[in-house]
Amino acid sequence: MYDVILPLKLFKTSRLTILAVAAVAVCVFVVIVVMTVMNGLVTDFIDMNHGFFSDCVISTDSLVGFGHYDEFENTLRSSDFVESVTPVINTFGLVKSNSSGKNAALSLMGIELESHEKTTDFAKSLYYRKDKPSLAFSPSYNPQLPGCVLGIDLLVERDQWGIYKQSPYLPRWSYGITCFPLTPKGTLVKTGTSVSANTGTFYYSDNSNSGLARVDSTYVYLPFEKLQSLAGMDIGPKRTSAIFIKFKKGADLNKSVEKTAALWKDFVARNSNSEISGLFKNVNVQDFRSYRRETIAPMEKEQTMMILLFLLVGVITVFIIFVIFYMIVGGKNRDIGILKSVGVSQLGIMRVFLRYAVLTGLVGAAIGIAAALVFLDNINGLENWLYVKFGFQMWNREIYAIGAIPDRPGVALPIEVAAAAVIACLLGALLPTIKAARQNCVDTLRVNQI
Amino acid sequence: MKQNNYILTCEQIYKSYQMGATRLEVLKGIDLNIAKGEFVAVKGASGSGKSTLMHILGALDKPDKGKVLFEGKNIAAFSGRKINEFRNKKIGFVFQFYHLLDELTVLQNVLLAPMVQMGAIGWLLHSAKAKKTAAQLLGELGLAERAEHRPYQLSGGERQRAAIARALINEPDVILADEPTGNLDSKTGNDILRVFEKLHNAGQTIVMVTHDDRIAEKASRIIRLADGKINPPVA
Ligand SMILES: Nc1ncnc2c1ncn2[C@@H]1O[C@H](COP(=O)(O)OP(=O)(O)OP(=O)(O)O)[C@@H](O)[C@H]1O
Ligand SMILES: [Mg+2]
Numbered sequence: 001m002y003d004v005i006l007p008l009k010l011f012k013t014s015r016l017t018i019l020a021v022a023a024v025a026v027c028v029f030v031v032i033v034v035m036t037v038m039n040g041l042v043t044d045f046i047d048m049n050h051g052f053f054s055d056c057v058i059s060t061d062s063l064v065g066f067g068h069y070d071e072f073e074n075t076l077r078s079s080d081f082v083e084s085v086t087p088v089i090n091t092f093g094l095v096k097s098n099s100s101g102k103n104a105a106l107s108l109m110g111i112e113l114e115s116h117e118k119t120t121d122f123a124k125s126l127y128y129r130k131d132k133p134s135l136a137f138s139p140s141y142n143p144q145l146p147g148c149v150l151g152i153d154l155l156v157e158r159d160q161w162g163i164y165k166q167s168p169y170l171p172r173w174s175y176g177i178t179c180f181p182l183t184p185k186g187t188l189v190k191t192g193t194s195v196s197a198n199t200g201t202f203y204y205s206d207n208s209n210s211g212l213a214r215v216d217s218t219y220v221y222l223p224f225e226k227l228q229s230l231a232g233m234d235i236g237p238k239r240t241s242a243i244f245i246k247f248k249k250g251a252d253l254n255k256s257v258e259k260t261a262a263l264w265k266d267f268v269a270r271n272s273n274s275e276i277s278g279l280f281k282n283v284n285v286q287d288f289r290s291y292r293r294e295t296i297a298p299m300e301k302e303q304t305m306m307i308l309l310f311l312l313v314g315v316i317t318v319f320i321i322f323v324i325f326y327m328i329v330g331g332k333n334r335d336i337g338i339l340k341s342v343g344v345s346q347l348g349i350m351r352v353f354l355r356y357a358v359l360t361g362l363v364g365a366a367i368g369i370a371a372a373l374v375f376l377d378n379i380n381g382l383e384n385w386l387y388v389k390f391g392f393q394m395w396n397r398e399i400y401a402i403g404a405i406p407d408r409p410g411v412a413l414p415i416e417v418a419a420a421a422v423i424a425c426l427l428g429a430l431l432p433t434i435k436a437a438r439q440n441c442v443d444t445l446r447v448n449q450i
Numbered sequence: 451m452k453q454n455n456y457i458l459t460c461e462q463i464y465k466s467y468q469m470g471a472t473r474l475e476v477l478k479g480i481d482l483n484i485a486k487g488e489f490v491a492v493k494g495a496s497g498s499g500k501s502t503l504m505h506i507l508g509a510l511d512k513p514d515k516g517k518v519l520f521e522g523k524n525i526a527a528f529s530g531r532k533i534n535e536f537r538n539k540k541i542g543f544v545f546q547f548y549h550l551l552d553e554l555t556v557l558q559n560v561l562l563a564p565m566v567q568m569g570a571i572g573w574l575l576h577s578a579k580a581k582k583t584a585a586q587l588l589g590e591l592g593l594a595e596r597a598e599h600r601p602y603q604l605s606g607g608e609r610q611r612a613a614i615a616r617a618l619i620n621e622p623d624v625i626l627a628d629e630p631t632g633n634l635d636s637k638t639g640n641d642i643l644r645v646f647e648k649l650h651n652a653g654q655t656i657v658m659v660t661h662d663d664r665i666a667e668k669a670s671r672i673i674r675l676a677d678g679k680i681n682p683p684v685a
Contacts, residue, residue, distance in 0.1 A: 001565040001568065001569070001570050001573035001574075001577070002562060002565040002566055003570070004570050005554065005558065005565075006551075006553065006554075009553035009554060010553060012553075013552075013553050334549065335551055335553075337510075337549070338549050338550075338551060338562075339551075339562075339566075340510065340537070341508070341510055341537060341543045341549075342537065342538060342543075342562045342563045342566055342616070343534040343535060343536070343537040343538025343539070343563065343566050343567070344534065344566050345530065345531070345534045346530070348534075348566065440511070441510070442505045442510050442511045445505070445510070445545055445549060446501050447547070
């Protein structure tokens with residue numbers, strides 16, 4: 001019982017306890033807050049990629065694309081693990097604003113609205129046609145005109161909170177969009193000796209806010225068939241650049257991608273004598289992560305770096321606790337002598353101090369977690385307040401494509417961090433405790449030690 | 451074996467301390483037999499090794515050479531667990547500077563030995579008897595009102611009485627008291643002495659270090675420690 005009462009009493013009466021608890025609390029607080037924010041940003045980013053590119057992408061880097069895609073789409077649609085499928089054309093073009101006269105080379109994405117909306121989160125990214133995504137390419141003032149959807153950052157400004165200043169009425173803007181068509185062999189189409197270019201006029205019908213900064217600032221969306229013909233992908237057998245696939249709910253992503261890849265392999269074999277079978281060589285079947293690894297990987301790397309940094313915080317916690325316990329134990333020589341004189345074993349002495357350490361860890365972690373939860377709960381309000389009061393903003397939303405700062409730590413993270421804190425305390429206290437248990441205590445009993 | 455008559459026996463105890471280059475020989479062959487029920491007073495100049503001897507007798511320290519026998523058994527041969535049990539049940543220590551734990555109340559200090567003996571669950575189930583004994587002891591020592599106080603709230607004499615209660619709670623075979631009155635005024639010292647006298651009359655074996663001749667007179671035997679040896683008292 002002494003080994004229950006004494007840790008409690010030590011905890012309550014030792015002044016160094018406050019220091020130890022504060023050290024643990026601060027470490028726990030920092031780790032939870034930063035992990036929550038950073039993990040939240042990474043998760044949001046991955047989710048947005050997932051929403052934009054669907055589960056699985058069959059794609060080619062070649063601007064020529066690949067053919068027989070509608071046949072493979074049918075194969076996929078009849079598979080039990082596929083929810084929906086949509087073809088996508090990715091190419092480049094010159095976009096000229098007819099109102100300002102400005103020119104820009106932009107990415108063009110051709111999509112089939114009906115199936116694209118089922119396969120991706122595209123509908124959610126729209127503004128004017130959010131509720132009627134099937135009309136995304138129909139300008140509201142004249143639905144007969146050929147429409148185009150622009151990445152939101154191409155034409156809508158943001159305030160410093162990242163709120164877009166959308167105009168309530170759809171502006172009547174039109175764009176001349178020019179592509180240089182490529183033959184299935186990958187050569188430019190020529191008329192006589194000069195390179196021919198296809199130009200079409202499209203009317204601004206909506207904008208798309210995918211949350212992906214690069215996409216929203218460089219993409220123009222056009223109806224699939226229109227872009228197909230602009231890009232010359234209807235010369236000979238019709239071609240596409242990619243197929244986006246959404247799997248059935250609950251289907252295992254990796255397994256489904258493997259199944260898709262197997263189906264694709266069979267499909268390529270079946271079509272090996274097609275005149276454009278050579279185009280299949282450049283086609284990859286990947287999940288959205290691999291497809292987007294160039295942007296996702298650096299973020300995940302940063303996340304790993306951050307976790308390593310926090311291991312360092314853990315080491316520092318261990319060290320702080322070590323120093324504090326060294327001091328505490330040093331001041332308790334006489335008490336250890338007294339305990340031994342009434343028959344407490346070395347293990348008993350260790351129990352007293354290790355329980356004290358666990359208590360320090362638990363209370364420190366509880367305070368740290370509570371503070372972190374309160375802080376995170378108010379982090380967005382706090383950022384707002386800092387801006388209003390001092391003009392300071394952590395992430396300028398004109399630059400960073402994030403909405404609110406992530407403020408949901410979940411359940412697992414605090415529990416993990418608390419466990420780590422207790423373990424850190426135990427580790428830090430271990431050496432001083434062993435020293436305490438083994439030391440010869442009679443010298444301290446000989447004298448009047450205050 | 452003859453030693454059976456003795457509860458504690460020392461045979462040729464040597465103890466020295468290394469002080470830099472020199473070796474300080476404190477005990478140089480101590481032989482000592484303590485019979486059951488005896489009240490032995492240990493005298494000697496400061497630094498003569500009285501505390502050292504007490505610590506060795508109570509298994510808080512080890513001799514360099516020689517044996518300490520408890521009821522004829524060599525305590526050096528005890529396992530760690532047996533040593534702890536020996537300190538817990540067979541020996542009651544009283545120190546010159548009381549050495550109560552400041553974090554605990556007087557009652558908790560007194561209950562330390564049974565708490566150690568029982569473990570947490572045993573304590574929850576069987577502590578009633580120990581608590582009763584503790585209350586009784588504190589009552590007898592005039593500390594009934596002080597049970598819930600902390601040591602710093604007590605006077606020197608009260609603290610020493612609390613320390614005596616702590617030493618007595620497990621009914622040890624031997625009380626080892628190292629100058630229990632050394633830090634008290636003479637009146638308070640007398641009070642404490644009376645406690646020991648009473649214990650002795652009730653059959654308690656006591657080994658007590660003291661500088662005070664008046665106290666030594668009450669003992670059944672006086673031992674003088676000098677030059678690391680025990681000299682027979684000069685008549
Ligand atoms: N750890 C140690 N290292 C070196 N010398 C020590 C150590 N412990 C005790 N001594 C020395 O051993 C000698 C005996 O010490 P001890 O405390 O037993 O004396 P004592 O007879 O109890 O004295 P006092 O009457 O002052 O209490 C002293 O000279 C002391 O300085
Ligand atoms: Mg002494």
